[in-house]
Amino acid sequence: MRRLLLTEFISPDQTCHFARRKMESIRSATPPPFHTHNYHEIFWVEEGTGRHWINKQQDPLRPGVCYFIRSTDSHAFNVDPEHPFHLVNISFSITNWQSFHKRFFNKKPDPFLLPLVRRKHFLSTRGLEEARGLVMEMAAGKSSRATLERFLLNFLHLLENTSSAKGEAPPPDWLEKACRDISQPCHFRNGARGFARLAGRSAEHVARELQRFSGKTPTAVVNEARMRHAAALLANSREKILNIVLECGFQNVAHFYQVFKRQFGASPRRYRLLQQKIVQPPRD
Numbered sequence: 001m002r003r004l005l006l007t008e009f010i011s012p013d014q015t016c017h018f019a020r021r022k023m024e025s026i027r028s029a030t031p032p033p034f035h036t037h038n039y040h041e042i043f044w045v046e047e048g049t050g051r052h053w054i055n056k057q058q059d060p061l062r063p064g065v066c067y068f069i070r071s072t073d074s075h076a077f078n079v080d081p082e083h084p085f086h087l088v089n090i091s092f093s094i095t096n097w098q099s100f101h102k103r104f105f106n107k108k109p110d111p112f113l114l115p116l117v118r119r120k121h122f123l124s125t126r127g128l129e130e131a132r133g134l135v136m137e138m139a140a141g142k143s144s145r146a147t148l149e150r151f152l153l154n155f156l157h158l159l160e161n162t163s164s165a166k167g168e169a170p171p172p173d174w175l176e177k178a179c180r181d182i183s184q185p186c187h188f189r190n191g192a193r194g195f196a197r198l199a200g201r202s203a204e205h206v207a208r209e210l211q212r213f214s215g216k217t218p219t220a221v222v223n224e225a226r227m228r229h230a231a232a233l234l235a236n237s238r239e240k241i242l243n244i245v246l247e248c249g250f251q252n253v254a255h256f257y258q259v260f261k262r263q264f265g266a267s268p269r270r271y272r273l274l275q276q277k278i279v280q281p282p283r284d
Contacts, residue, residue, distance in 0.1 A: 018138035048085025
């Protein structure tokens with residue numbers, strides 16, 4: 001079993017590692033190769049579906065599923081190639097976590113030491129949106145101790161206050177399906193009107209329900225889908241930025257840059273440089 005080391009991902013002057021990745025693989029009915037770490041990590045699913053194997057158990061993944069993974073956990077992922085999922089991952093040393101927990105939460109149980117069932121959380125639609133805002137500093141390349149601790153304080157507060165386990169009513173099936181399907185380029189290129197067509201309701205009704213359950217407009221949801229697609233292309237390909245702009249359905253390059261920077265805290269070019277310089281772990 002492979003053991004991943006934090007030093008494979010960060011340089012000596014960095015405190016944490018951030019990644020937003022599109023997980024793609026071949027469908028498999030058997031457990032994929034497991035790995036452990038010498039660090040803790042937090043991950044959640046932004047969109048798509050898959051399967052998480054952890055300590056020889058398996059669990060379905062869908063948008064909003066969040067895990068606290070401790071260093072001794074052995075885990076892996078299965079991905080349906082027809083429905084790849086987007087994962088956000090933050091990794092940091094056990095020493096930094098213990099120092100943080102002692103200073104801020106000394107009288108509370110360490111969440112990484114809880115049983116597995118209590119280390120799984122579910123972010124609501126609104127919670128996912130807030131989580132995207134919390135990682136903007138790291139997405140822009142900042143990985144200092146202060147950046148990590150700001151994220152941890154805010155994320156723990158987010159889990160405590162906005163998890164759907166608190167009783168928040170789920171959105172209707174037609175709205176959830178439209179929010180999933182809009183991630184496909186053939187749909188998000190059609191803009192807010194295309195989103196309403198996916199939902200099968202009037203534009204006005206869709207806008208009201210979306211606002212009620214997520215606090216967002218159809219245009220915001222469409223642009224988020226476009227930007228996630230753009231971020232995946234920037235991180236995983238050498239496609240020209242102008243081609244990515246057109247692929248995402250934008251006719252105005254300046255507007256694309258504005259929307260992208262608002263969501264990820266960095267220009268498309270800087271985001272690409274940051275993501276593609278991430279050190280990849282050695283292959284066996």
